Amino acid sequence: MKRGMAPDVGVPTADARATLRLARGVTATWWYTVSVIVFFEVMIVVVWLATLLEAGVAPVGLWTVAIGGSIWLASTLPLLSDYRHRTDAGVSARSPRVLIPVLIAAAYGAASVVITESVLIGLLPVAQSLMLLNWPRHVRGRALLVVTASLGCAWIFDARGSFSDAATLGDASGWVLLAFYSTFLPAMTVLSLWWWDVLVTLDLARASEARLGATQERLRVATDVHDLQGHHLQVIALQLELTERLLSRDPDAALDTLRAARKSVDAARQGTRDLATRFRSVPLRDEIENARDLLIAAGIGTDAIVAPDADRAPASVFGPVIRETTTNVLRHGGGQRASLSLAPDGDSWRYEISNDLTPGAVVNGDGSGLQGMERRVSEAGGRIEVLSDRERFSIVVTIPVQQEGRR
Template structure:
């Protein structure tokens, strides 16, 4: 848009300016349109817009009443049409005021050249006002589209946050499954041991040994859960990943080239869970492609940005575990896409 604004403005100056000082004045209007176009992508109405609007309006007045330059409306038409749709309120009124102002200034030339009615009405009223109506109307349509895109983006971000919350709730549920049942059993066994103290010391001692073993096992399971090392089921993780991505508004595609070796499902499930969490938290993904093969899994997503690849985060621990079991885990980042690939070459799975 900036290139088009500047190019069209330069062409109009070349066509309409007859002297160097006319070119300077018309250039001021084009410059105002150029600056307004550069700032158009900013949120809200930048401060520079008001000076641009004043300069462009002054150029149109001088061009119509002094220079006999019917293209001098270009600057005010561009600046006004760009920012009228972005006003927080009274947008339609601003657009109508813009068109009326341009038409009235053009009609005011009749006071200077009352004999050229047809030419003035055509080139100073109808053409400038008509062009402004068309451009402003198109910008209103575009603004509606941009507002819709922004609203959809906000909705997508909220859905992604909800997906992350859902993942945390699932983690809390797993933790409850591990510790809730254990604590209930421990309570019952301690109660039983208390009753057996005065009756059967040996049996009470055995009950306490079972409690200690149960607590030790629970501690180990909790550590495994905290470090994403709990035994996972790949099909369940795949279904969970699909649900999370779809809830976040991300298109997900799953391709099964072959059935995954059952000995690799635990590690691959952990890789998929960690990758899913990373995508939801750190990427602005619109699609995810998950490919399952006989020797591994690959996850490809967009929205990875252009920043250099840094630490793997939670994947670094899994990278070591996969390597210890005869496989490899690597990531690639290129052209805004992120690839996570875990595989066991030549079917070698040392689990």
């Protein structure tokens, strides 16, 4: 299931962490967060209109607040989109996607001050838009305190009737609700974004755990092979060197050391078989469960169907295939759902792993991992099928039942 040749996933560098994109497994939570924030903003405009209507503001002023509020609400959507796809580099004040919404909020706020003569109503759009920016973590909390304090001061300023019509607005029954809601809207927004950040961090941690598990498995195999083959190859090299020295002086002794070298080769070969047998000793049912747990830990919803007698299937073939296909789903699969199954199919055993694809994913079925699986499966008398379209990628491996003795 190799989809292009990509480097092994390891610990990201500082630059890589700075550009690390958000995880895919919490999309529903993101849309819930956006809907809550937009609902807060819609309600504040509605409360403004209701209070201004009760205070007797002219229809022209009401229409200005309503239309301007709609434009301001629309301007916050690009900020929310940028927040979802943000990096750790922080906000860039020069970006048009940041500057234009803030300018719209400032223009709307200025118009609101002229129409309503309320500093609180005029200040809130700018304060809310600023809270949607991708501030560094140590800056966001301080910015929230400054913004909330400024809105609180504006509330007091308006309550004292410092403008001629502000006292009339303050006499409206909904003024207290409007002032309270306006003052603490940025805090509610930041709380919603903080909860999103927490879920994203947890999702990234699960994905990192899955990658780390796959990496540790490769390192363990590599270490065992290195220790086994390194020892035997060193012994064989010494024995052949001794044979070369004895060949001209004592041919019989040289022949003995050559025989010893051959035994070392046999020992190395047997050790490799034993090592492979040790990795194949995991029951296939456990292999499937391990693969399912690994995919779930990476944030991929996974279903597994295993026949009750699955351990009778040829583990020497299916074991490495299950591990290889699972690793490649983690590295190149993408998507949000996967499924695994191992069950008898007529006179054969059938293993299938399938996962959906992210939009625009490039599928490459010609990788070395797939070629290795094809060789292993063909040697067992089976066949492998690769099925793919724009939405899903599947690998199906079929091994005849009569091959199950090759364990």
